[in-house]
Amino acid sequence: MAIVTKTELDGILPLIARGKVRDIYEVNDTTLLFVATDRISAYDVIMNNAIPDKGILLTKLSEFWFHYLDKDIRNHLVSLENGQTIWDHLPKELCENSKYREQLENRSLLVRKFKLIPLEVIVRGYITGSAWKEYKTQGTVHGVKQDDTEMKESQQFPTPIFTPSTKAEQGEHDENISIEQAEQLIGKELCGRVNDIAIKLYTKCRDYALTHGIIIADTKFEFGIDETTDEIVLVDEVLTPDSSRFWNGANYTVGTTQDSYDKQFLRDWLTTNKLNGVDGVTMPQDIVTSTRAKYIEAFEALTGDHWNPK
Template identity: 45%
Template sequence: MTAAVLQTEVPGIPCRRGKVRDVYDLGEQLAIVVTDRISAFDWVMPNGIPGKGRVLTAMTKFWLAWLGVPNHLLSDDVADLPEPFRAQRDVFEGRTMLVRKTTVIPVECVARGYLLGSGWKEYRQAGTVCGITLPADLREAEKLPEPIFTPATKAEEGLHDENISFDAMARAVGKDLAADLRDRTLDVYKRAAAFAAGRGIIIADTKLEWGTLPSGELILIDEVLTPDSSRFWPAESYRVGGSPPSFDKQFLRNWLETTAWDKNSPPPPLPPDIVEQTAAKYQEALERLTGVRG
């Protein structure tokens, strides 16, 4: 297995680092580099997952092409980037997107087709998800009668996103924009979920990001329908009543739960077998969906 790319460096170009991405400011454009870092429970693990960044980038590019919705991608060719990137082609190839810069909508746009995670927790307490009343007696991981839109606040680094109601979102961004974002997000989710179902994958939920260009045009940005922003379940092992096996980093979370880590201090290094199994899950999700390797 090749070494993981945990951080990139490009002299002279401003960079903002997130949990997984190194984002370089090129003026009117951005270069988004997806590293092999992996996070869980709001901590970045000390060692990464080799090849993960290329898998996530390949999956995002696939969905952007397949969906056909206006989006931020300009090029995935390192030759279109400034020379300092081209000088490190072996690092940036396959994990970098040149994109249009937008004003980011300050709300996470989440579509849910199944009842799990924070939605399941709220449902058990109140029978609702983000204020949406659901039928009684639903079980964990059960398919919802119809996909629902459940926005969330964008948390500061190290904090959890917080689910909010559609009305709260409308107050934050405006009623018309909120309705447009809801409709676009649900359309993307429904079409993608139907496509994935034909390839043996259940997309239980997904989180999308949107931004506006200087012209005011609303476009899809950031990663799209990847195992880091969605719950992907293999259809053949899906069962209602518990958390199904997944292609996303829930596998890693489950392993961390078996350790003595307290989630309040730096996490332990990931053992080689956990790294390999996690990498294999990401790779399998890409191959099932697209038929190609990352």
């Protein structure tokens, strides 16, 4: 299938936002079209080239998790019944023109609009990445002193921890904030609800993934709120290699870095070549190929399905 780095719908639907990965269009007053492109970013910078099929992988994996969690939390997917597809809800000009179908097929979600809760809701089950760097130098994780027992790299926390950050605009950097700052931003009661829900969802998915040979070291959730019912809603993407750290459970060893099925492979290459945070980076073909393969491995292990982009 064709690589999609940017969608162009020629004004048939209004473009609301173009993020690091997703192009978002307004379908009507209550509905949006989320299109996951093949763009990839690391250290808040979008690479020049893309990962083939990445947007389809992200979409299919998010759909899997939305359905897996639908008894635990409401999500923003529009319910498609009686054999309907998203094409039944989109303008004919898009449906009947192969130019548009090729851009949207298998990488699009029809979702309800909700008021976004302005937090990146990060749940950490294992100490790694920026949390490990902070702990090594300060003995804290997200500013919180850990137990006296010395932790090792990649060690599991006694219980998962909620480490919020701000939601940055395109081109800006997310900033870690304390629980107290998060409470000031969205209110203490809502922050407590978000904390509880996020850890519950992470724990359920972590336990499922372990039975499929994958460790979910950490992940980022995003939530909206239904202003008519005050219900918290799971939105955006869920437990993908873009938003999570996935490790190979069979090779897991405390005290070292882990084999991963996520963007860490790209991050490591950028860091090794002193390119982290640099604009205009073109990934070499071996990095593209290996990153795609890791995303597919994660998809197949977690869903139990053989990868087929069609």
